[in-house]
Amino acid sequence: MAAIQNTIFTPGTAARFDKLATIYPLKRSALVPMLLYAQDEVGYVSDAVVAEIAQRLDLLELDVRSVLSYYSMLRTQPAGKYNVQVCTNISCMLRGGFELLDHCKHTLGIGHKETTPDGLFSLEEVECIGACCWAPAAQVNYDFHDDLTPAKMDAVLDSYRARETK
Amino acid sequence: MPDVTFIVDGKTLTAPAGTLLLEACKSHGIEIPAFCYYPGLSLQAACRMCVVRIEKMPKLQTACTTPVAEGMVVITDSPEIAQARKATLQLLLGNHPLDCPVCDAGGECELQDMTFKYGAAESFYAEPKNHREEQKWSPVVYFDRPRCILCYRCVRMCGEGMDIFALGVQNRGSSSIIAPNVPPQLSGVVENGVELAQLDCEQCGMCIDACPVGALTSGTYRYKTRPWEMNHTATVCTHCGDGCKTTLGVRSVSDGTQILRGDNRDKSGINGDFLCNKGRYAFDFANNIERVTSPLLRKNGELVPASWEEVLTFAGTRLRDLRQERGPNSIGVIGSNRTTNEENYLLQKLARTVLGTNNIDHHRTADFVTLATSLQGTTGRFASQHDVATSPAILLVGGDPTNQAPLTAWNIRANVRLNKARLYIANHEEIKLRRQAKAFAPVAQFGYGAFIKSLAEDTDFSKLLHAEEKLIVLIGNELRGGELASLIKTLPNASFALLADYANSRGASDMGLLPDVLPGYQPLQGSTIASEYGAAGAPGLNSAGLDLLAMFDAAAAGKLSALYVVGSNPIQRYGIDPAALKSTFLIVQDLFLTETAALADVVFPAANLYEKSGSVTNSFGDLQLVSKAADKAGTRSDFEIIVRLANHMGHDIKALVPFGKGPSSLGTRADMGQTRGAASGEADRHAVWLTANNMEPRLSPFDPFAILDEIQRLVPGYDKLLRLQLLSGNDQHLAPASTGLVQITAARKDLVLPSADTLFSSGSLTRYSPMLQDVQRHQSTEAPSPLASAD
Ligand code: SF4
Ligand code: SF4
Ligand code: SF4
Ligand code: FES
Ligand code: FES
Numbered sequence: 001m002a003a004i005q006n007t008i009f010t011p012g013t014a015a016r017f018d019k020l021a022t023i024y025p026l027k028r029s030a031l032v033p034m035l036l037y038a039q040d041e042v043g044y045v046s047d048a049v050v051a052e053i054a055q056r057l058d059l060l061e062l063d064v065r066s067v068l069s070y071y072s073m074l075r076t077q078p079a080g081k082y083n084v085q086v087c088t089n090i091s092c093m094l095r096g097g098f099e100l101l102d103h104c105k106h107t108l109g110i111g112h113k114e115t116t117p118d119g120l121f122s123l124e125e126v127e128c129i130g131a132c133c134w135a136p137a138a139q140v141n142y143d144f145h146d147d148l149t150p151a152k153m154d155a156v157l158d159s160y161r162a163r164e165t166k
Numbered sequence: 167m168p169d170v171t172f173i174v175d176g177k178t179l180t181a182p183a184g185t186l187l188l189e190a191c192k193s194h195g196i197e198i199p200a201f202c203y204y205p206g207l208s209l210q211a212a213c214r215m216c217v218v219r220i221e222k223m224p225k226l227q228t229a230c231t232t233p234v235a236e237g238m239v240v241i242t243d244s245p246e247i248a249q250a251r252k253a254t255l256q257l258l259l260g261n262h263p264l265d266c267p268v269c270d271a272g273g274e275c276e277l278q279d280m281t282f283k284y285g286a287a288e289s290f291y292a293e294p295k296n297h298r299e300e301q302k303w304s305p306v307v308y309f310d311r312p313r314c315i316l317c318y319r320c321v322r323m324c325g326e327g328m329d330i331f332a333l334g335v336q337n338r339g340s341s342s343i344i345a346p347n348v349p350p351q352l353s354g355v356v357e358n359g360v361e362l363a364q365l366d367c368e369q370c371g372m373c374i375d376a377c378p379v380g381a382l383t384s385g386t387y388r389y390k391t392r393p394w395e396m397n398h399t400a401t402v403c404t405h406c407g408d409g410c411k412t413t414l415g416v417r418s419v420s421d422g423t424q425i426l427r428g429d430n431r432d433k434s435g436i437n438g439d440f441l442c443n444k445g446r447y448a449f450d451f452a453n454n455i456e457r458v459t460s461p462l463l464r465k466n467g468e469l470v471p472a473s474w475e476e477v478l479t480f481a482g483t484r485l486r487d488l489r490q491e492r493g494p495n496s497i498g499v500i501g502s503n504r505t506t507n508e509e510n511y512l513l514q515k516l517a518r519t520v521l522g523t524n525n526i527d528h529h530r531t532a533d534f535v536t537l538a539t540s541l542q543g544t545t546g547r548f549a550s551q552h553d554v555a556t557s558p559a560i561l562l563v564g565g566d567p568t569n570q571a572p573l574t575a576w577n578i579r580a581n582v583r584l585n586k587a588r589l590y591i592a593n594h595e596e597i598k599l600r601r602q603a604k605a606f607a608p609v610a611q612f613g614y615g616a617f618i619k620s621l622a623e624d625t626d627f628s629k630l631l632h633a634e635e636k637l638i639v640l641i642g643n644e645l646r647g648g649e650l651a652s653l654i655k656t657l658p659n660a661s662f663a664l665l666a667d668y669a670n671s672r673g674a675s676d677m678g679l680l681p682d683v684l685p686g687y688q689p690l691q692g693s694t695i696a697s698e699y700g701a702a703g704a705p706g707l708n709s710a711g712l713d714l715l716a717m718f719d720a721a722a723a724g725k726l727s728a729l730y731v732v733g734s735n736p737i738q739r740y741g742i743d744p745a746a747l748k749s750t751f752l753i754v755q756d757l758f759l760t761e762t763a764a765l766a767d768v769v770f771p772a773a774n775l776y777e778k779s780g781s782v783t784n785s786f787g788d789l790q791l792v793s794k795a796a797d798k799a800g801t802r803s804d805f806e807i808i809v810r811l812a813n814h815m816g817h818d819i820k821a822l823v824p825f826g827k828g829p830s831s832l833g834t835r836a837d838m839g840q841t842r843g844a845a846s847g848e849a850d851r852h853a854v855w856l857t858a859n860n861m862e863p864r865l866s867p868f869d870p871f872a873i874l875d876e877i878q879r880l881v882p883g884y885d886k887l888l889r890l891q892l893l894s895g896n897d898q899h900l901a902p903a904s905t906g907l908v909q910i911t912a913a914r915k916d917l918v919l920p921s922a923d924t925l926f927s928s929g930s931l932t933r934y935s936p937m938l939q940d941v942q943r944h945q946s947t948e949a950p951s952p953l954a955s956a957d
Contacts, residue, residue, distance in 0.1 A: 047352060062347040066334035069345075 004056060008048050013041050017056055027057050031067055035074055044078045072126070080115045080122035082160045084108070085139040088125050091132035096149070100136050101125055103150040107157065120164065121157070172238035181234050188216055188229040191242060198242055199251065199280050201378050202317040203230035206438075206584060207326055210318050214254050215280065218242045226250055248284060255286035261295050261340065263312045271380030273393045277315060278379075296341070303346045303365035305940035306385040306447055307374060314381035316342055320373035327440075329579055329601060332367035344381070354947065368925055369941050370572070371446045375429055375439060386447045386937055387427045391417060396426060399795035400895050402782050403428075403445040404504055404775035405928045407531070407666040408551065408573035409784030410445050411435035411895070414776060414795040421459075422797035425449040425776060436551040436788060436897050442572035443941060444928055451934040452774055452796060456758055459800030462769040469759075469769060474802075474810075481753050481768045482814025485521070485728055488751060489815075492727040494522030498717035501528040501679035502733025502804070503668040506780030506792055507884075508870035509804045510670070510677035511685060511877050512823070513732055516808055518699050520817045524681050524690065524711025529734055530918045532666035532785065533646035534675035538687045538902040539910050540654040541662065549638040549663040550899040551786045555581050559634040561590045563653065564614060565642020565665045566597045569924045571785070574640065574665065575599060590631060592617050594644070605630055614645055618653045631657070640665060643920040648912060666785040667921035668929065669775060673783040676883070676900075681711035682908070686881035689908040695880050698851070713917055715740065722746040728753070730811075732804055733772060735760040735930045739919065755807055760930050771801040778803040780870040781892060788897040789887060806868045824852040825864045825872045855879045882906065 007014040016037065020030040031053065038049045045068055054061045068074050086104055088097040101123075105111055108121050115122040131137035134146030138153070145156050169180045174191055181190035188198050189205070201213035209231050217226035221239040226247065229240075241247070258277065266272045281287055298311040318335065321344065325331040336345040350361035374382040396415035403410045411434065415427035428446050433439045461477035462469040489497060499517040501510055510528075517526040541547050554560065555577040567575035575598075581587040582602040591600050592607040592614075600606045607627045609617045621628045631637065637660040645653060654662060666672060678685035684695045691708050699707060712720055714736060720726040722743075728751040736742055738761040747765055754766040763769050775782070776796045783789050802810075813819045820826065856863055856875065864872035877884050882903030891898045921929050926942050933939070 047349075060331055060347065062331065062334040062345070065345070065349060066336050069336035070338050072338075 004052065008052055009038065009041060013037060017053075021056055028059055028063075031057055031059070031064065032071070035064075035068060035071075039074060044075045046076070075113075078115070078119075079124075081120050081164075082140050083122050083124065084157070085124045085126040085129065087127070087129050087131070087135070087137050087139075089128035089132075091128070092136040095135040097136040100138065100148055100150065100153055103153055104138075104157075107154065120161070170234055170236040170238075172234050172236065172240065174240045175242055183234070183236075185234050186230060187218065187232045187234050187238075187240065190234050191229065196242055198229045199276075199283075200230050201276060201280075201315055202319065204319045204322065204376055206580065207319065207322040210322065213258075213315070213317055215251055217247060217250050217254075219244060219247060251280070252284040252286045255281055255284055256289055256291070258315050259286060259289050260291035260293070261312065262315070263295060263297070265310075265313060265380065268389070269313065269380035270383045270388050271313075271377075275380060276378035298343075301363060302385070303363060304367075304369055304385070304944050305937060306369050306371055306443065307346075307365050308383045308385060308388060309344060309346075310381050310383065311343055313379050314344060315379055316344075317378060319376040319378065320344060320382055323372045323376040324367070326583060327372055327576070327579070328368060328370060329598070330367045332365055333373060364944075366945070368568075368572075369443045369945070370441070371443065372440065375441070375446075384427075384447070385940075386450065387415075390426050391415075397423075398431065399793050400432075401776060401793045401795055402669065402790050403441070404669045405444040405448060405931075406442075406571055406573075406923065407668055407671050407785035408437070408571050409669060409782060409786075409788060409790055409897075410437040410441055410573050411790065411897075412441055412445055414449065416795050421799040423795070424453055425796045435790070435895070436555075436784075437573050437576070440573055440576045442576075443925055444572075444938070447937045447941075448928060448931070448935045449776060449796075450937050451757070451931045452776060452798065454758070454934040454936070456934060457798060457801070458757065458759055458763070458769060458771040459798065460771060462766075462771075464767045469764075469766070477768055477770070478810050478814045482811055482816070484751055484767075485730075485753075485811070486815045488727040489521060495525060495711070496725060496727040497521050497523055498525040498712060498720070498726055498729045499523075499527075500714060500717070500729065500731045500734050500736060501526065501674055503528055503531065503666075503671040503674045504775055505670060505674075505733050505804050506775070506778065506782055506870060507670065507673040507677050507789075507877060508780040508873040509732075509808065510674050510679050511881070512805060512808050512873050514678045514685065515699075515822060516812055517730075518684075518707055520812050520815060520822060522707070524707055524709070525717060526679055526711060527681055527714040527717070527917075528674045528679040529714070529736065529739055529921075530675070530680075531668060531671045531921055532643055532664040532675075533650055533916070533918050534664060534666070534672060535680065535683060535687060535908070535910060535914075536647055536650045537654070537662060537664055539907050540651045541902075541904070542907050543904055545901075545904050547661040548787050548899070548901040549640070549661040551577065551784060551788050551897070552899070553638050553661065554578060554640070554663075554786075556585065557581065557587060557636060557638045558585070559588045559590070559637045561592070561631060561637055561639045561657075561660070562599065563592045563617070563639060563641050564594070564609075564644035565640065566593070566595065566599075567640070567665065568598045570642075570667065571665045572925060578602060588630075588634070590627065592627070593642075615649050615652075618649060618656055621653075621656045635659075637661075638663065643667075643918060646918045647914065647916045663786045667923055669784070670782040672785050672787060673781075676783055676787075676881070676902070677877070681713050681716075682910075682914070684908075685877070686883050687902050687907040688882065689906075693906065698880065713915060715917065718742050718746050721750045724749050726750045731755070731762055731766075732808070733757075735762045737762040737765065738930070753811075755804060757801075758930070758934055770807045772807065773798065773801045773803045777801065778805065778870075780805070781874065783900065784897075787900050789884075789892065789900050790897045791892050791895055803868075803870075805870050805873075809867050819867050823867045823869075823872050824876055825867045825869065827853075827863055852876060852879065 034053050050064045054064045086101040112125050129139050131146050136148050137146040170183045171180045179194050198216050200216045202210040211228045211231045216229040218229045219241040220227045300310045302308050321333045324333045332347045334345050346363050346365040348364040348366050350363045353364040355362045374384050398413050400413050403412050411430050412428045413431035414425050416423045460471040463472040463477050501513045514526050588604045589602050590605050591603045592609050594609045594611045639660045639662045641664050688695050730753045732755045752766045753768045754763040755770040755772045756763050779794045780792045812822050
């Protein structure tokens, strides 16, 4: 593997990527995990992320973009600090997922894949997040919130706002 | 592989085991529709159009991925299958625009054909169509997303066929889209405030050619005409030495017939479906307004238009006078490597028998003389372009086919990919083809001599090579003369080909546009041609004439009274000081007012290779038919101009071009052909030969086939050519005779000057092709990531 000069990632992530590239029989198999870790660190998959990952895995940037565009959980624009993902798949839909989404749109004043002007929240409508038995569910970054109602949702959002003022 | 027997639609068929059902059916005349399947590319099974019913298998099966098996029983057409295909079409048409009346593919569209066949024109999808604007990815590649049926042929063609990987599939499901390799935000190209995606690639248009619908369209052809409104002529590309077959689509315009499209429609011949950027698009030089369309005569220091009669009379008389006053050897002739074999032969015959001099040469781009003489005494050791596609092992020494001989590169890649051929490369640069190579031997610049020596040693590379039983060796223009000869000697069982530039470099050499060699690499003395030319009354032909550079030296020394240049631009190409020609009468015959033509006293406007008939021989010695496709008012073929010039010199043109019945008026013809000796003259011998070969004399002195007859009669190697093959548009491999060739000495000057053409340039034509200019500009803006995948 080409040694990466001037990596854009933190030393920890860079070391993790060095390792990731070696543990699969096919180097390119590390692509999706790398993209996810990179997104967590950088906030989104930037052009620089695409370039470095392509270099790390001996892929063309076009290949990386093709995979990247397939997965809706990977994004190429910065999201808000707290990315609110509301599920509207079947179980959640039956238990009020759409009302929840509409409520979020209304209270945050933004639509699907949009970010509040202060950069604090962004909103996404997503498919099943695997929390059907406690539908309707939403995910904020990596935190799950289930059995929601519009009122409970307000509380969830407030809890994140509160973190900021501390 | 052993054959298996199976039943399709009640018919018992056989095919080799492993054959795909779809291919097996095709070769037995049973059509199975297919969108995503493309011969020679990997299997995709994305479209489900090829579904068939196979007994004992659940559900319908895709014929494009199912190999035939013993006892298989298949139904390819039934109401169930028709319904399945119709449903597929309805899904595809769900988002397809109703563009057929304006779409380039209309009339040649596989989706249109299938919709007619299965009657899926009415859709029950009422959702609004998901429209996206067309995108211009490069000067030659445009993309209309709504027309795309996501068959991925383009993606595979670019990746597997071209080894470029410039196209990808992005997004998912019905919003999938074909994307080029430079994304909008990185392209730097902004139009109306919108960043545009771009293609950084070889711009070959293979993706467009493979697209079954009109989603990818060509910048030079789109929206210009409809397929059925053009006439189509199969001929040969004029650009590089590979000699691809191409079908030119033409239509009439006010000043002739214009070429609108180039593709190899029937996918036959040495190039199958392949054409490179130049073959597919660079015919536009023909329509350049700078084309010379009238003869020009220098009056009061200025080149001014004049009539053909005036200019021919002037040039003919002057040449005759100069020959008289200053002797035949004061005149020089420079030929072309883009004119036909017939024109080349005729030009050297004019030099040798009308002007009476061996002062004839051309811009040499490979050392074919050494190749021919080194292989004397052997047979079957000249490789053909077909061998590149089929030989189990290939050694490439020097050269960079990807850029210089794109078809050769395509055939090498296809051979490696499809037949697991072993490719060995020795090069002073890390050329792109090394990605296909089994072994790569780096060579120092100018170090090919050492490399050849190393082949006799026990290196890993030479061991691999010597283990190959059937090896073809392709040689770049780095090797000539002694090095070339010693490479050939080192590999006594291999067959060879030289990579030359331009459509007919090999033909120029084969036809004797050389001062020291007669056509067919025959010696100046003692060969049949020599004696026939001698009998035609040409004195002083026993010693070699001046080569190209010596002619200019002679001119500078005031010793060259006249120079006749046909389709060549030596002033620019060899960097010759124009002052050298100040006391030389200069006749230039070309398409454009090149640096050389601008100095001329007389300029004849010539037709290009697409505007004439005849034959050309590619670098490999594959002879092919050239057919007149286009036409430009005011120009004439080089053939006609040469004949007319001889006529205006007062020469009996029947002695130059054997045509019509009865002997020419020159020479002794009293015995009317009863004598068979050299003295009986060529028209008689020719008549005898024609009769013996069951042929009629040609009726016109402007018929290139009259000269082809003479070539076949007189040029060893070309005597083997088969008319039926030629006229059917098939290539045939010719090799120089294996005995009786000229002897060359080690001191023979090396005058090979490679053209240094790339994928996007073609000698003097480059600057007259707006498309090549555009593509060069486009590629130069892509410079930050040069050929992204070609690293
Ligand atoms: S034109 Fe470019 S994208 Fe299309 S096949 Fe050729 S190299 Fe690939
Ligand atoms: S652009 Fe043409 S070749 Fe490429 S996927 Fe679409 S329909 Fe197929
Ligand atoms: S490879 Fe050569 S002959 Fe073939 S299309 Fe290109 S320039 Fe023409
Ligand atoms: S449907 Fe919403 S979490 Fe599964
Ligand atoms: S041709 Fe068989 S699935 Fe497309």
